[in-house]
Amino acid sequence: MKKIQKKPLYFVLIGIFLNFYTAYSQSSNEISVYNWFDKNLGVESLDFENGPAHLNFDKTVNNNNRYYISENFKKGSINYNGQDYFDLLLNYDTYNDEIVLKPYGESNTTKINIIKENVNYFKIGNEKFIKLETLNIPNFKKGYYEEVLIGNDITVFVKYYKEKKKINKDEIDLVEFIPKYEFVLLKDNKYSSVNNKKEILALFPNNKRKINDFYLLHRDLKSENLALFTKNLLKYINN
Known part of the structure:
Protein backbone atom coordinates (compact mmCIF):
# COMPACT_ATOMS: atom_id res chain seq x y z
CA MET A 1 0.00 0.00 0.00
CA ASP A 47 -0.22 12.24 7.91
CA PHE A 48 -0.37 8.46 8.42
CA GLU A 49 2.43 6.35 7.02
CA ASN A 50 0.23 3.64 5.64
CA GLY A 51 0.86 0.46 7.59
CA PRO A 52 0.00 -3.06 6.51
CA ALA A 53 -3.57 -4.21 6.06
CA HIS A 54 -5.09 -5.62 9.21
CA LEU A 55 -6.14 -9.22 8.58
CA ASN A 56 -8.06 -11.46 10.96
CA PHE A 57 -8.96 -15.04 10.03
CA ASP A 58 -9.49 -16.24 13.59
CA LYS A 59 -12.03 -18.98 14.15
CA THR A 60 -12.71 -18.60 17.82
CA VAL A 61 -14.66 -20.25 20.61
CA ASN A 62 -17.90 -18.60 21.82
CA ASN A 63 -17.34 -15.28 19.97
CA ASN A 64 -13.99 -14.89 21.71
CA ASN A 65 -11.73 -12.30 20.05
CA ARG A 66 -8.28 -10.74 20.04
CA TYR A 67 -9.45 -7.17 20.64
CA TYR A 68 -9.59 -4.89 23.66
CA ILE A 69 -13.35 -5.23 24.08
CA SER A 70 -14.98 -6.51 20.89
CA GLU A 71 -14.53 -6.64 17.12
CA ASN A 72 -16.60 -3.46 16.80
CA PHE A 73 -14.78 -0.23 16.00
CA LYS A 74 -15.38 2.84 18.17
CA LYS A 75 -14.82 6.55 17.75
CA GLY A 76 -11.43 7.63 19.01
CA SER A 77 -8.40 9.79 18.37
CA ILE A 78 -4.65 9.42 17.97
CA ASN A 79 -1.60 11.60 18.38
CA TYR A 80 0.54 10.70 15.37
CA ASN A 81 3.91 12.38 14.75
CA GLY A 82 2.88 15.02 17.28
CA GLN A 83 -0.41 15.89 15.57
CA ASP A 84 -3.89 15.03 16.87
CA TYR A 85 -6.54 13.35 14.72
CA PHE A 86 -10.11 13.07 15.99
CA ASP A 87 -13.29 11.13 15.24
CA LEU A 88 -11.48 8.12 13.80
CA LEU A 89 -12.88 4.59 13.82
CA LEU A 90 -10.38 2.63 15.90
CA ASN A 91 -9.93 -0.72 17.55
CA TYR A 92 -7.10 -2.17 19.63
CA ASP A 93 -5.71 -5.59 18.75
CA THR A 94 -4.39 -6.63 22.17
CA TYR A 95 -2.96 -9.90 20.84
CA ASN A 96 -0.55 -8.13 18.48
CA ASP A 97 -0.49 -4.79 20.37
CA GLU A 98 -1.63 -2.87 17.28
CA ILE A 99 -3.99 0.07 16.78
CA VAL A 100 -6.35 -0.68 13.91
CA LEU A 101 -7.92 2.06 11.77
CA LYS A 102 -11.03 1.80 9.60
CA PRO A 103 -10.24 4.74 7.32
CA TYR A 104 -13.38 4.97 5.20
CA GLY A 105 -16.18 4.49 7.74
CA GLU A 106 -18.28 1.59 8.93
CA SER A 107 -19.48 0.58 5.46
CA ASN A 108 -15.95 -0.18 4.22
CA THR A 109 -14.09 -3.37 5.14
CA THR A 110 -10.61 -1.87 4.78
CA LYS A 111 -8.59 -2.04 8.01
CA ILE A 112 -5.07 -0.75 8.59
CA ASN A 113 -2.53 -1.29 11.37
CA ILE A 114 -1.25 2.20 12.23
CA ILE A 115 2.55 2.33 12.39
CA LYS A 116 3.38 2.10 16.07
CA GLU A 117 6.67 4.01 15.98
CA ASN A 118 4.84 7.23 15.08
CA VAL A 119 2.07 6.98 17.68
CA ASN A 120 2.47 8.89 20.95
CA TYR A 121 -0.92 7.98 22.38
CA PHE A 122 -4.44 7.15 21.34
CA LYS A 123 -7.94 7.21 22.82
CA ILE A 124 -10.83 4.84 22.34
CA GLY A 125 -13.95 6.35 23.83
CA ASN A 126 -12.85 8.01 27.07
CA GLU A 127 -9.91 5.69 27.68
CA LYS A 128 -6.38 6.89 26.91
CA PHE A 129 -3.50 4.58 25.99
CA ILE A 130 0.14 5.58 25.90
CA LYS A 131 3.30 3.78 24.85
CA LEU A 132 5.68 2.55 27.56
CA GLU A 133 8.89 1.17 26.13
CA THR A 134 11.81 1.23 28.55
CA LEU A 135 11.20 0.95 32.29
CA ASN A 136 13.55 -0.37 34.93
CA ILE A 137 11.12 -3.04 36.10
CA PRO A 138 11.83 -6.80 36.12
CA ASN A 139 10.05 -8.64 33.29
CA PHE A 140 8.59 -5.39 31.99
CA LYS A 141 6.31 -5.88 28.98
CA LYS A 142 6.57 -2.91 26.63
CA GLY A 143 3.69 -1.64 24.51
CA TYR A 144 0.46 0.29 24.88
CA TYR A 145 -0.90 0.83 28.41
CA GLU A 146 -4.12 2.42 29.54
CA GLU A 147 -3.32 5.53 31.59
CA VAL A 148 -5.54 5.94 34.67
CA LEU A 149 -5.08 8.96 36.96
CA ILE A 150 -5.57 7.82 40.56
CA GLY A 151 -4.98 11.16 42.31
CA ASN A 152 -2.29 12.61 44.56
CA ASP A 153 0.19 12.52 41.66
CA ILE A 154 -0.30 8.76 41.30
CA THR A 155 -1.02 7.05 37.99
CA VAL A 156 -1.62 3.41 37.23
CA PHE A 157 -0.87 1.99 33.77
CA VAL A 158 -2.72 -1.13 32.66
CA LYS A 159 -1.35 -3.41 29.94
CA TYR A 160 -4.07 -5.47 28.24
CA TYR A 161 -2.84 -8.42 26.23
CA LYS A 162 -4.09 -11.83 25.19
CA GLU A 163 -2.54 -15.23 24.79
CA LYS A 164 -3.75 -17.65 22.13
CA LYS A 165 -4.77 -21.19 22.97
CA LYS A 166 -5.54 -23.74 20.24
CA ILE A 167 -8.61 -25.89 20.68
CA ASN A 168 -9.99 -28.75 18.58
CA LYS A 169 -13.77 -28.93 18.80
CA ASP A 170 -15.80 -31.39 16.72
CA GLU A 171 -12.71 -31.93 14.54
CA ILE A 172 -12.49 -28.19 13.83
CA ASP A 173 -9.39 -26.21 14.80
CA LEU A 174 -10.39 -23.17 16.84
CA VAL A 175 -8.56 -20.62 18.99
CA GLU A 176 -9.34 -19.05 22.33
CA PHE A 177 -7.85 -15.75 23.45
CA ILE A 178 -7.11 -15.59 27.16
CA PRO A 179 -7.01 -12.07 28.72
CA LYS A 180 -3.84 -11.15 30.60
CA TYR A 181 -2.78 -7.98 32.41
CA GLU A 182 0.28 -6.12 33.63
CA PHE A 183 0.05 -3.20 36.08
CA VAL A 184 2.60 -0.42 36.56
CA LEU A 185 2.27 2.36 39.13
CA LEU A 186 3.88 5.78 38.89
CA LYS A 187 4.33 7.10 42.44
CA ASP A 188 6.85 9.67 43.67
CA ASN A 189 8.29 9.83 40.14
CA LYS A 190 9.14 6.13 40.26
CA TYR A 191 7.65 3.28 38.23
CA SER A 192 6.86 0.07 40.11
CA SER A 193 5.15 -3.21 39.32
CA VAL A 194 1.80 -3.73 41.10
CA ASN A 195 0.79 -7.14 39.82
CA ASN A 196 -0.06 -8.72 43.15
CA LYS A 197 -1.02 -7.96 46.74
CA LYS A 198 2.54 -8.21 48.04
CA GLU A 199 3.79 -5.53 45.64
CA ILE A 200 0.89 -3.23 46.48
CA LEU A 201 1.46 -3.62 50.23
CA ALA A 202 5.14 -2.77 49.76
CA LEU A 203 4.21 0.55 48.15
CA PHE A 204 1.44 1.40 50.64
CA PRO A 205 2.57 -0.07 53.99
CA ASN A 206 0.33 2.30 55.96
CA ASN A 207 -2.78 1.05 54.18
CA LYS A 208 -2.50 -2.63 54.99
CA ARG A 209 -5.96 -2.81 56.60
CA LYS A 210 -7.68 -1.05 53.69
CA ILE A 211 -5.95 -3.34 51.20
CA ASN A 212 -6.89 -6.49 53.09
CA ASP A 213 -10.49 -5.32 53.45
CA PHE A 214 -10.77 -4.57 49.75
CA TYR A 215 -9.42 -7.99 48.79
CA LEU A 216 -11.90 -9.64 51.15
CA LEU A 217 -14.94 -7.66 49.98
CA HIS A 218 -14.25 -7.80 46.24
CA ARG A 219 -13.09 -11.35 45.59
CA ASP A 220 -15.70 -11.84 42.86
CA LEU A 221 -14.61 -8.71 40.99
CA LYS A 222 -10.98 -9.85 41.17
CA SER A 223 -11.94 -13.11 39.46
CA GLU A 224 -14.22 -11.53 36.88
CA ASN A 225 -12.32 -8.36 35.96
CA LEU A 226 -8.80 -8.05 37.35
CA ALA A 227 -8.14 -4.74 35.59
CA LEU A 228 -11.18 -3.04 37.13
CA PHE A 229 -10.41 -4.60 40.51
CA THR A 230 -6.86 -3.22 40.52
CA LYS A 231 -7.89 0.26 39.37
CA ASN A 232 -10.63 0.43 42.00
CA LEU A 233 -8.30 -0.85 44.71
CA LEU A 234 -5.69 1.81 44.01
CA LYS A 235 -8.36 4.53 43.93
CA TYR A 236 -9.72 3.24 47.24
CA ILE A 237 -6.27 3.29 48.87
CA ASN A 238 -5.68 6.87 47.76
CA ASN A 239 -9.14 8.19 48.57
Whole structure:
Protein backbone atom coordinates (compact mmCIF):
# COMPACT_ATOMS: atom_id res chain seq x y z
CA MET A 1 0.00 0.00 0.00
CA LYS A 2 1.35 3.43 -0.90
CA LYS A 3 2.58 5.87 1.71
CA ILE A 4 -0.01 8.50 2.63
CA GLN A 5 1.26 12.04 3.04
CA LYS A 6 -0.43 15.30 4.02
CA LYS A 7 -0.79 17.75 1.17
CA PRO A 8 1.04 21.10 1.68
CA LEU A 9 -2.29 22.91 1.23
CA TYR A 10 -3.55 21.16 4.37
CA PHE A 11 -0.92 22.88 6.54
CA VAL A 12 -1.45 26.31 4.92
CA LEU A 13 -5.22 26.28 5.30
CA ILE A 14 -5.31 24.85 8.80
CA GLY A 15 -2.59 27.25 9.95
CA ILE A 16 -4.61 30.26 8.75
CA PHE A 17 -7.90 28.97 10.12
CA LEU A 18 -6.58 28.05 13.57
CA ASN A 19 -5.23 31.55 14.17
CA PHE A 20 -8.78 32.41 15.18
CA TYR A 21 -8.65 29.79 17.95
CA THR A 22 -5.30 30.38 19.62
CA ALA A 23 -6.94 31.22 22.94
CA TYR A 24 -8.38 27.71 23.23
CA SER A 25 -6.10 24.68 23.52
CA GLN A 26 -7.71 21.68 21.84
CA SER A 27 -11.16 23.20 22.39
CA SER A 28 -14.28 21.80 20.76
CA ASN A 29 -13.94 24.50 18.07
CA GLU A 30 -10.40 23.46 17.26
CA ILE A 31 -11.39 19.79 17.11
CA SER A 32 -14.22 20.70 14.74
CA VAL A 33 -11.77 22.50 12.45
CA TYR A 34 -9.45 19.50 12.30
CA ASN A 35 -12.40 17.22 11.58
CA TRP A 36 -13.63 19.52 8.79
CA PHE A 37 -10.27 19.48 7.01
CA ASP A 38 -9.85 15.72 7.42
CA LYS A 39 -13.33 15.11 6.02
CA ASN A 40 -13.09 17.51 3.07
CA LEU A 41 -9.53 16.74 2.01
CA GLY A 42 -10.02 13.00 2.44
CA VAL A 43 -8.21 10.31 4.35
CA GLU A 44 -5.38 10.34 1.78
CA SER A 45 -4.39 13.78 3.14
CA LEU A 46 -3.77 12.53 6.65
CA ASP A 47 -0.22 12.24 7.91
CA PHE A 48 -0.37 8.46 8.42
CA GLU A 49 2.43 6.35 7.02
CA ASN A 50 0.23 3.64 5.64
CA GLY A 51 0.86 0.46 7.59
CA PRO A 52 0.00 -3.06 6.51
CA ALA A 53 -3.57 -4.21 6.06
CA HIS A 54 -5.09 -5.62 9.21
CA LEU A 55 -6.14 -9.22 8.58
CA ASN A 56 -8.06 -11.46 10.96
CA PHE A 57 -8.96 -15.04 10.03
CA ASP A 58 -9.49 -16.24 13.59
CA LYS A 59 -12.03 -18.98 14.15
CA THR A 60 -12.71 -18.60 17.82
CA VAL A 61 -14.66 -20.25 20.61
CA ASN A 62 -17.90 -18.60 21.82
CA ASN A 63 -17.34 -15.28 19.97
CA ASN A 64 -13.99 -14.89 21.71
CA ASN A 65 -11.73 -12.30 20.05
CA ARG A 66 -8.28 -10.74 20.04
CA TYR A 67 -9.45 -7.17 20.64
CA TYR A 68 -9.59 -4.89 23.66
CA ILE A 69 -13.35 -5.23 24.08
CA SER A 70 -14.98 -6.51 20.89
CA GLU A 71 -14.53 -6.64 17.12
CA ASN A 72 -16.60 -3.46 16.80
CA PHE A 73 -14.78 -0.23 16.00
CA LYS A 74 -15.38 2.84 18.17
CA LYS A 75 -14.82 6.55 17.75
CA GLY A 76 -11.43 7.63 19.01
CA SER A 77 -8.40 9.79 18.37
CA ILE A 78 -4.65 9.42 17.97
CA ASN A 79 -1.60 11.60 18.38
CA TYR A 80 0.54 10.70 15.37
CA ASN A 81 3.91 12.38 14.75
CA GLY A 82 2.88 15.02 17.28
CA GLN A 83 -0.41 15.89 15.57
CA ASP A 84 -3.89 15.03 16.87
CA TYR A 85 -6.54 13.35 14.72
CA PHE A 86 -10.11 13.07 15.99
CA ASP A 87 -13.29 11.13 15.24
CA LEU A 88 -11.48 8.12 13.80
CA LEU A 89 -12.88 4.59 13.82
CA LEU A 90 -10.38 2.63 15.90
CA ASN A 91 -9.93 -0.72 17.55
CA TYR A 92 -7.10 -2.17 19.63
CA ASP A 93 -5.71 -5.59 18.75
CA THR A 94 -4.39 -6.63 22.17
CA TYR A 95 -2.96 -9.90 20.84
CA ASN A 96 -0.55 -8.13 18.48
CA ASP A 97 -0.49 -4.79 20.37
CA GLU A 98 -1.63 -2.87 17.28
CA ILE A 99 -3.99 0.07 16.78
CA VAL A 100 -6.35 -0.68 13.91
CA LEU A 101 -7.92 2.06 11.77
CA LYS A 102 -11.03 1.80 9.60
CA PRO A 103 -10.24 4.74 7.32
CA TYR A 104 -13.38 4.97 5.20
CA GLY A 105 -16.18 4.49 7.74
CA GLU A 106 -18.28 1.59 8.93
CA SER A 107 -19.48 0.58 5.46
CA ASN A 108 -15.95 -0.18 4.22
CA THR A 109 -14.09 -3.37 5.14
CA THR A 110 -10.61 -1.87 4.78
CA LYS A 111 -8.59 -2.04 8.01
CA ILE A 112 -5.07 -0.75 8.59
CA ASN A 113 -2.53 -1.29 11.37
CA ILE A 114 -1.25 2.20 12.23
CA ILE A 115 2.55 2.33 12.39
CA LYS A 116 3.38 2.10 16.07
CA GLU A 117 6.67 4.01 15.98
CA ASN A 118 4.84 7.23 15.08
CA VAL A 119 2.07 6.98 17.68
CA ASN A 120 2.47 8.89 20.95
CA TYR A 121 -0.92 7.98 22.38
CA PHE A 122 -4.44 7.15 21.34
CA LYS A 123 -7.94 7.21 22.82
CA ILE A 124 -10.83 4.84 22.34
CA GLY A 125 -13.95 6.35 23.83
CA ASN A 126 -12.85 8.01 27.07
CA GLU A 127 -9.91 5.69 27.68
CA LYS A 128 -6.38 6.89 26.91
CA PHE A 129 -3.50 4.58 25.99
CA ILE A 130 0.14 5.58 25.90
CA LYS A 131 3.30 3.78 24.85
CA LEU A 132 5.68 2.55 27.56
CA GLU A 133 8.89 1.17 26.13
CA THR A 134 11.81 1.23 28.55
CA LEU A 135 11.20 0.95 32.29
CA ASN A 136 13.55 -0.37 34.93
CA ILE A 137 11.12 -3.04 36.10
CA PRO A 138 11.83 -6.80 36.12
CA ASN A 139 10.05 -8.64 33.29
CA PHE A 140 8.59 -5.39 31.99
CA LYS A 141 6.31 -5.88 28.98
CA LYS A 142 6.57 -2.91 26.63
CA GLY A 143 3.69 -1.64 24.51
CA TYR A 144 0.46 0.29 24.88
CA TYR A 145 -0.90 0.83 28.41
CA GLU A 146 -4.12 2.42 29.54
CA GLU A 147 -3.32 5.53 31.59
CA VAL A 148 -5.54 5.94 34.67
CA LEU A 149 -5.08 8.96 36.96
CA ILE A 150 -5.57 7.82 40.56
CA GLY A 151 -4.98 11.16 42.31
CA ASN A 152 -2.29 12.61 44.56
CA ASP A 153 0.19 12.52 41.66
CA ILE A 154 -0.30 8.76 41.30
CA THR A 155 -1.02 7.05 37.99
CA VAL A 156 -1.62 3.41 37.23
CA PHE A 157 -0.87 1.99 33.77
CA VAL A 158 -2.72 -1.13 32.66
CA LYS A 159 -1.35 -3.41 29.94
CA TYR A 160 -4.07 -5.47 28.24
CA TYR A 161 -2.84 -8.42 26.23
CA LYS A 162 -4.09 -11.83 25.19
CA GLU A 163 -2.54 -15.23 24.79
CA LYS A 164 -3.75 -17.65 22.13
CA LYS A 165 -4.77 -21.19 22.97
CA LYS A 166 -5.54 -23.74 20.24
CA ILE A 167 -8.61 -25.89 20.68
CA ASN A 168 -9.99 -28.75 18.58
CA LYS A 169 -13.77 -28.93 18.80
CA ASP A 170 -15.80 -31.39 16.72
CA GLU A 171 -12.71 -31.93 14.54
CA ILE A 172 -12.49 -28.19 13.83
CA ASP A 173 -9.39 -26.21 14.80
CA LEU A 174 -10.39 -23.17 16.84
CA VAL A 175 -8.56 -20.62 18.99
CA GLU A 176 -9.34 -19.05 22.33
CA PHE A 177 -7.85 -15.75 23.45
CA ILE A 178 -7.11 -15.59 27.16
CA PRO A 179 -7.01 -12.07 28.72
CA LYS A 180 -3.84 -11.15 30.60
CA TYR A 181 -2.78 -7.98 32.41
CA GLU A 182 0.28 -6.12 33.63
CA PHE A 183 0.05 -3.20 36.08
CA VAL A 184 2.60 -0.42 36.56
CA LEU A 185 2.27 2.36 39.13
CA LEU A 186 3.88 5.78 38.89
CA LYS A 187 4.33 7.10 42.44
CA ASP A 188 6.85 9.67 43.67
CA ASN A 189 8.29 9.83 40.14
CA LYS A 190 9.14 6.13 40.26
CA TYR A 191 7.65 3.28 38.23
CA SER A 192 6.86 0.07 40.11
CA SER A 193 5.15 -3.21 39.32
CA VAL A 194 1.80 -3.73 41.10
CA ASN A 195 0.79 -7.14 39.82
CA ASN A 196 -0.06 -8.72 43.15
CA LYS A 197 -1.02 -7.96 46.74
CA LYS A 198 2.54 -8.21 48.04
CA GLU A 199 3.79 -5.53 45.64
CA ILE A 200 0.89 -3.23 46.48
CA LEU A 201 1.46 -3.62 50.23
CA ALA A 202 5.14 -2.77 49.76
CA LEU A 203 4.21 0.55 48.15
CA PHE A 204 1.44 1.40 50.64
CA PRO A 205 2.57 -0.07 53.99
CA ASN A 206 0.33 2.30 55.96
CA ASN A 207 -2.78 1.05 54.18
CA LYS A 208 -2.50 -2.63 54.99
CA ARG A 209 -5.96 -2.81 56.60
CA LYS A 210 -7.68 -1.05 53.69
CA ILE A 211 -5.95 -3.34 51.20
CA ASN A 212 -6.89 -6.49 53.09
CA ASP A 213 -10.49 -5.32 53.45
CA PHE A 214 -10.77 -4.57 49.75
CA TYR A 215 -9.42 -7.99 48.79
CA LEU A 216 -11.90 -9.64 51.15
CA LEU A 217 -14.94 -7.66 49.98
CA HIS A 218 -14.25 -7.80 46.24
CA ARG A 219 -13.09 -11.35 45.59
CA ASP A 220 -15.70 -11.84 42.86
CA LEU A 221 -14.61 -8.71 40.99
CA LYS A 222 -10.98 -9.85 41.17
CA SER A 223 -11.94 -13.11 39.46
CA GLU A 224 -14.22 -11.53 36.88
CA ASN A 225 -12.32 -8.36 35.96
CA LEU A 226 -8.80 -8.05 37.35
CA ALA A 227 -8.14 -4.74 35.59
CA LEU A 228 -11.18 -3.04 37.13
CA PHE A 229 -10.41 -4.60 40.51
CA THR A 230 -6.86 -3.22 40.52
CA LYS A 231 -7.89 0.26 39.37
CA ASN A 232 -10.63 0.43 42.00
CA LEU A 233 -8.30 -0.85 44.71
CA LEU A 234 -5.69 1.81 44.01
CA LYS A 235 -8.36 4.53 43.93
CA TYR A 236 -9.72 3.24 47.24
CA ILE A 237 -6.27 3.29 48.87
CA ASN A 238 -5.68 6.87 47.76
CA ASN A 239 -9.14 8.19 48.57
